[in-house]
Amino acid sequence: MKNTLPCHLLVLVHCASLSPDSRVNTAVYQEILEHFMLPSTDELYGDADFIFQQNLAPAYTAKSTKIWFNDHGITVPDWLANLPNLYLIENQWGFAKRKMRDMRPNNAVDLKTAVEASWSSMDGISSARASMPCRIEAVIDAKGAQTRY
Numbered sequence: 001m002k003n004t005l006p007c008h009l010l011v012l013v014h015c016a017s018l019s020p021d022s023r024v025n026t027a028v029y030q031e032i033l034e035h036f037m038l039p040s041t042d043e044l045y046g047d048a049d050f051i052f053q054q055n056l057a058p059a060y061t062a063k064s065t066k067i068w069f070n071d072h073g074i075t076v077p078d079w080l081a082n083l084p085n086l087y088l089i090e091n092q093w094g095f096a097k098r099k100m101r102d103m104r105p106n107n108a109v110d111l112k113t114a115v116e117a118s119w120s121s122m123d124g125i126s127s128a129r130a131s132m133p134c135r136i137e138a139v140i141d142a143k144g145a146q147t148r149y
Contacts, residue, residue: 029059030068038072051075053087086135091128091149092119 022028041050052074054060069076099118105111131149138147 024057024059026059026062026064030065033068041074049073049075051077053077053079053089055079055089086132086139088128088132 024032037052041052044050052069054076056079059065066076096115096118099121100114103114103118105114135147135149138149141147
């Protein structure tokens with residue numbers, strides 16, 4: 001394996017083609033990876049290796065999805081569910097939740113619109129990424145326990 005780039009790629013599932021009542025099952029997830037994630041990583045990294053991070057949703061951890069990643073030569077590390085301090089996406093969802101606190105969507109379409117609006121108005125990922133060295137140090141100092149992050 002070549003040297004792995006020391007950065008994270010934040011991939012947001014593009015659901016424009018999904019109806020509001022759709023569910024992301026294994027087949028849908030792999031199609032999203034194929035049509036959205038692969039072109040993005042090709043553009044960003046070319047032939048360089050990278051690490052793809054995801055949580056433990058059933059579609060993400062299915063045997064066929066693991067095979068898909070392996071067939072495409074993509075490294076997916078184990079998810080350490082008890083360390084949200086180091087998962088930038090958790091931080092981003094926290095920003096979205098706070099921005100949406102006063103919104104009251106009535107249906108799935110309204111919810112999707114509200115999430116997209118709150119997400120697009122955020123720049124929290126930059127500050128979260130900049131704080132990563134401090135986050136890592138805090139987790140080490142806390143011997144893996146929760147930190148102020």
